[in-house]
Every structure is written in structure tokens, then in C-alpha cells.
Amino acid sequence: MKILLVEDDAVTRDYVESGLIGAGHLVDAAEEGVDGLTLASRGTYDAIILDRMLPGMDGLAVLKAVRAAGNTTPVLFLTAIGGVDDRVEGLEAGADDYLVKPFAFSELAARLTAILRRPAMMSEQTKLCVGDLEMDLVRRTVTRAGIQIDLLPKEFALLEYFMRSEGRVLSKTMLLEHVWDFNFDPRTSVVETHISRLRAKIDKPFETDLLHTIKNVGYTLRA
Structure with missing residues (x-):
């Protein structure tokens, strides 16, 4: 949430x-x-x-x-x-x-x-969709092309932030502030590690990528 x-x-x-x-x-x-x-x-x-x-x-x-x-x-x-x-x-x-x-x-x-x-x-918005990727905020489930994707709590929170910000470029600092405690050391690799894990689950098994890296700027989720 x-x-x-x-x-x-x-x-x-x-x-x-x-x-x-x-x-x-x-x-x-x-x-x-x-x-x-x-x-x-x-x-x-x-x-x-x-x-x-x-x-x-x-x-x-x-x-x-x-x-x-x-x-x-x-x-x-x-x-x-x-x-x-x-x-x-x-x-x-x-x-x-x-x-x-x-x-x-x-x-x-x-x-x-x-x-x-x-x-x-309840808030009117209970589902988030980006392309064929769907997140059910009530059931706390994620599917892509109808296939269920199991995410850890922090992965779910990270993906939710991306889906709510569809098309926006999110910097590492923005991700640290919104998904993790903002006191995290900016030099930490926690963002890169979770991005890699998220890609392995929502992109790698499918034909097209949704999560993109914008060099020297950040990341964006778009269909």
C-alpha cells in the first residue's frame, strides 16, 4: 500500500x-x-x-x-x-x-x-496495470500475461512504486527514499540488487522488457 x-x-x-x-x-x-x-x-x-x-x-x-x-x-x-x-x-x-x-x-x-x-x-484503485503486467493491491498478487509472479515484500513495494510512476524516470535516490529508509547510504548496492531480482521475475521469462535502465539517470517502467 x-x-x-x-x-x-x-x-x-x-x-x-x-x-x-x-x-x-x-x-x-x-x-x-x-x-x-x-x-x-x-x-x-x-x-x-x-x-x-x-x-x-x-x-x-x-x-x-x-x-x-x-x-x-x-x-x-x-x-x-x-x-x-x-x-x-x-x-x-x-x-x-x-x-x-x-x-x-x-x-x-x-x-x-x-x-x-x-x-x-476502500480506495477506488485496487489494481495497477502496465502492459500485460498486473498488480492486485488487495490480494497482494502480481501476474504477467496471466502467469503469477511471486515477489518478496520489498520487491512488491519496489514494483508498486514503479507501476504507480509508469513512464517516469526514477533515480536511485528516489527509490531509496520511497521504498527504503531514506537514511540508507547512497553508495549502497541495494537498489541495483533488487532491480536485478525484479527483472529476473517480471522481464526475463517474457519476450519484451518493461523495466528499463536510463543510463546515468535511473530506471523506468513502461510498456
């Missing part, structure tokens, strides 16, 4: 982001409400994790703006504001769930799974 995390506390943000990435998800993170709203407006996300106490524009205002724009992406409030009236206010504004800090990551993950399981609340 691709998740937007809007949290101004660096410790909490890093904790949640690391947990989500470790679970194989793609994560975009923002510290301020306005930045979070901008990302939510420009990107396609499966879920949004939103703090209420944000600098510049509070989380409740962000949520109302997201819903006013017709965006139905599931939203989970993650906040220290835990009064009954506050929870009711958040849910009535359009939040799908409300988790009060302090919290366990396992509960956060379970709540995310629960809200995504609700048919009426």
Missing part, C-alpha cells in the same frame, strides 16, 4: 514510518498540515495517517479539506487528543478511525487493515 503520514513529532513519525516500510508499504511523510494536504491532493494513497495537532493547519482542517475535495481515501487519526468529544468530532468530520497516543504499532497496523477491508471506504 501507499500511505501518507502527516505527523509533526519526529520521533513518532520515524517510528511509524519505519514500521510501515518494514511491512512493505510505500510511505510519503509530511510534518505540517499544509504540506500534508498538498500531498493528499496531488497523490493517490491507499490510506492517510493524520495527527490532529499540526503546525500551520491542524489535522481536523486538513481532513475537512480532503473530504470537501471529494477525496474518499481512508483516514486514521493518530493523536494525543483523546477526549470523547474530540473523537466524535474527528469521526463526524470524515475520519474512518481514531487512535489515541501512546499506541502500539501492532494496533495501528491492525486498524489500517480494518479500515481498508471496508468495501465502501
Whole structure:
């Protein structure tokens, strides 16, 4: 899944982001409400994790703006504001769930799974397609020309990022930031290693290649 995390506390943000990435998800993170709203407006996300106490524009205002724009992406409030009236206010504004800090990551993950399981609340996009390559985001399966391809969690996350960015050239730095912890040493060969493994699974057994190297720039996935 691709998740937007809007949290101004660096410790909490890093904790949640690391947990989500470790679970194989793609994560975009923002510290301020306005930045979070901008990302939510420009990107396609499966879920949004939103703090209420944000600098510049509070989380409740962000949520109302997201819903006013017709965006139905599931939203989970993650906040220290835990009064009954506050929870009711958040849910009535359009939040799908409300988790009060302090919290366990396992509960956060379970709540995310629960809200995504609700048919009426799920993101409209459940499948990604590039040529004859298909990814089912609900079943977590990948096929090409009808043949199932087994991917490891990180390979799945890497391919999902490529498919969501079809035709765009993605640099090594962009891949490190979106698929791996951005603190990875840029000199690491982890990207090249995973690209090679991914090619062996989605390209090598087939007649045409989808994953292309743009010399000295990066990589792109296109039919």
C-alpha cells in the first residue's frame, strides 16, 4: 500500500514510518498540515495517517479539506487528543478511525487493515496495470500475461512504486527514499540488487522488457 503520514513529532513519525516500510508499504511523510494536504491532493494513497495537532493547519482542517475535495481515501487519526468529544468530532468530520497516543504499532497496523477491508471506504484503485503486467493491491498478487509472479515484500513495494510512476524516470535516490529508509547510504548496492531480482521475475521469462535502465539517470517502467 501507499500511505501518507502527516505527523509533526519526529520521533513518532520515524517510528511509524519505519514500521510501515518494514511491512512493505510505500510511505510519503509530511510534518505540517499544509504540506500534508498538498500531498493528499496531488497523490493517490491507499490510506492517510493524520495527527490532529499540526503546525500551520491542524489535522481536523486538513481532513475537512480532503473530504470537501471529494477525496474518499481512508483516514486514521493518530493523536494525543483523546477526549470523547474530540473523537466524535474527528469521526463526524470524515475520519474512518481514531487512535489515541501512546499506541502500539501492532494496533495501528491492525486498524489500517480494518479500515481498508471496508468495501465502501476502500480506495477506488485496487489494481495497477502496465502492459500485460498486473498488480492486485488487495490480494497482494502480481501476474504477467496471466502467469503469477511471486515477489518478496520489498520487491512488491519496489514494483508498486514503479507501476504507480509508469513512464517516469526514477533515480536511485528516489527509490531509496520511497521504498527504503531514506537514511540508507547512497553508495549502497541495494537498489541495483533488487532491480536485478525484479527483472529476473517480471522481464526475463517474457519476450519484451518493461523495466528499463536510463543510463546515468535511473530506471523506468513502461510498456
